[in-house]
Amino acid sequence: xxxxxxxxxxxxxxxxxxxxxxxxxxxxxxxxxxxxxxxxxxxxxxxxxxxxxxxxxxxxxxxxxxxxxxxxxxxxxxxxxxxxxxxxxxxxxxxxxxxxxxxxxxxxxxxxxxxxxxxxxxxxxxxxxxxxxxxxxxxxxxxxxxxxxxxxxxxxxxxxxxxxxxxxxxxxxxxxxxxxxxxxxxxxxxxxxxxxxxxxxxxxxxxxxxxxxxxxxxxxxxxxxxxxxxxxxxxxxxxxxxxxxxxxxxxxxxxxxxxxxxxxxxxxxxxxxxxxxxxxxxxxxxxxxxx
Amino acid sequence: xxxxxxxxxxxxxxxxxxxxxxxxxxxxxxxxxxxxxxxxxxxxxxxxxxxxxxxxxxxxxxxxxxxxxxxxxxxxxxxxxxxxxxxxxxxxxxxxxxxxxxxxxxxxxxxxxxxxxxxxxxxxxxxxxxxxxxxxxxxxxxxxxxxxxxxxxxxxxxxxxxx
Ligand code: SF4
Ligand code: SF4
Numbered sequence: 001x002x003x004x005x006x007x008x009x010x011x012x013x014x015x016x017x018x019x020x021x022x023x024x025x026x027x028x029x030x031x032x033x034x035x036x037x038x039x040x041x042x043x044x045x046x047x048x049x050x051x052x053x054x055x056x057x058x059x060x061x062x063x064x065x066x067x068x069x070x071x072x073x074x075x076x077x078x079x080x081x082x083x084x085x086x087x088x089x090x091x092x093x094x095x096x097x098x099x100x101x102x103x104x105x106x107x108x109x110x111x112x113x114x115x116x117x118x119x120x121x122x123x124x125x126x127x128x129x130x131x132x133x134x135x136x137x138x139x140x141x142x143x144x145x146x147x148x149x150x151x152x153x154x155x156x157x158x159x160x161x162x163x164x165x166x167x168x169x170x171x172x173x174x175x176x177x178x179x180x181x182x183x184x185x186x187x188x189x190x191x192x193x194x195x196x197x198x199x200x201x202x203x204x205x206x207x208x209x210x211x212x213x214x215x216x217x218x219x220x221x222x223x224x225x226x227x228x229x230x231x232x233x234x235x236x237x238x239x240x241x242x243x244x245x246x247x248x249x250x251x252x253x254x255x256x257x258x259x260x261x262x263x264x265x266x267x268x269x270x271x272x273x274x275x276x277x278x279x280x281x282x283x284x285x286x287x288x289x290x291x
Numbered sequence: 292x293x294x295x296x297x298x299x300x301x302x303x304x305x306x307x308x309x310x311x312x313x314x315x316x317x318x319x320x321x322x323x324x325x326x327x328x329x330x331x332x333x334x335x336x337x338x339x340x341x342x343x344x345x346x347x348x349x350x351x352x353x354x355x356x357x358x359x360x361x362x363x364x365x366x367x368x369x370x371x372x373x374x375x376x377x378x379x380x381x382x383x384x385x386x387x388x389x390x391x392x393x394x395x396x397x398x399x400x401x402x403x404x405x406x407x408x409x410x411x412x413x414x415x416x417x418x419x420x421x422x423x424x425x426x427x428x429x430x431x432x433x434x435x436x437x438x439x440x441x442x443x444x445x446x447x448x449x450x451x452x453x454x
Contacts, residue, residue, distance in 0.1 A: 012409065012413075012426075012434055014414040016429050016431060037435055038438065039435075039437075040437050041408065044410070045396075045397055045400035046400070046404065047380055048380060049384065049397055049401055050384055052448060053445065053448035053451065056444075057404075060441075082363075100451075107444045108441060153361070154361070157363035157366060158366040167367045192326075197361040200394055200397055201357040201358070201396065201397075205330040205331050205358075208330055209330070274429070276418050276420070276424075277418060279419065281419070283419075
């Protein structure tokens with residue numbers, strides 16, 4: 001299976017562990033990844049300024065994916081996944097918008113062919129690669145680990161757009177974790193937002209949101225929180241110390257990407273999965289995994 | 292003095308690509324689950340009510356439209372498909388057109404994109420063991436920046452007023 005990849009901004013500029021682990025695990029599961037050339041922002045922060053310009057950026061990403069010859073595009077970031085999916089939808093229902101954006105793309109010699117399927121790591125792993133295949137490929141299953149999942153907001157909402165899992169009761173990430181032998185917990189804060197978008201305007205509120213969720217999870221004695229979006233990872237992992245200050249609690253919960261966890265179960269070295277880059281205390285988790 | 296303004300109200304409708312606002316019956320489903328309610332006092336149902344009544348100029352000038360966490364719960368849960376999130380985004384766009392006060396970080400993201408295509412600057416990461424890494428030392432491929440022609444096209448897209 002050949003898959004073009006749109007990384008977006010955050011993964012390429014700071015969330016390197018996601019990129020490293022995605023690049024490591026997918027080829028082992030029979031998915032060949034092809035990078036886009038000269039990719040730009042998906043348009044997410046631009047929506048607040050000018051929705052049309054944001055749609056143009058999203059369409060540009062799709063046009064670049066068309067250039068690779070693949071009709072499948074993997075977008076590992078929840079926010080990019082939503083922005084591009086929604087722009088694609090808007091162009092489908094609004095011919096005038098489609099034509100106007102098409103004209104702009106032509107100026108760069110680009111053309112957008114709507115015949116492209118958008119994937120996230122959740123549905124790519126769960127629905128295309130398949131749970132069974134993942135289970136078979138696992139070399140070092142985890143025993144006795146209790147993990148919490150955070151699927152995030154924009155990859156599951158809103159359902160009319162066609163999202164990767166149920167908007168109110170997402171289960172796929174949990175099932176993917178279970179395939180690696182670990183247990184998952186249900187918790188009442190599961191759907192709480194990481195707050196990342198508020199870092200643009202209300203940093204304190206953003207940190208409070210992230211901090212409250214981690215604080216609640218610490219109370220449940222989970223071994224780690226598993227995420228699948230660079231914005232969520234930024235809030236729960238990179239900013240965990242400040243999030244703790246914001247909620248007046250000492251936070252020390254390991255947080256990692258699902259692709260890092262999967263990589264460990266596939267017996268890939270921690271460093272190749274970028275686990276040395278996580279800011280939270282993932283060592284605490286690693287010592288619980290037999291070498 | 293706050294007063295309804297029909298022209299501005301129409302502007303929001305055009306941005307939303309709608310002829311009329313969907314019937315919001317003030318059920319509060321959006322507000323009760325809103326991520327920004329507790330910390331920032333965002334009440335999406337109130338925004339919906341004010342927009343329908345035409346108090347668009349007031350909202351575009353207000354800081355409340357910048358408190359949305361974009362969690363999309365209101366879009367998902369509104370029984371009327373009223374999409375407060377989309378209304379808030381349209382109001383933000385109008386605020387920008389009116390040159391109202393816009394959070395600096397959004398403007399910075401746009402200028403960053405004009406400069407090199409990405410909304411963020413490339414960072415070095417200091418690890419828990421105080422070692423520093425960048426894309427090169429992590430053996431990640433070099434990022435290829437877009438050609439200059441992109442800048443001109445993106446600039447043109449930004450000039451578009453969606454009217
Ligand atoms: S916008 Fe929708 S959810 Fe909110 S009060 Fe109106 S009808 Fe209810
Ligand atoms: S998208 Fe914004 S307005 Fe809607 S529920 Fe989330 S934070 Fe509230």
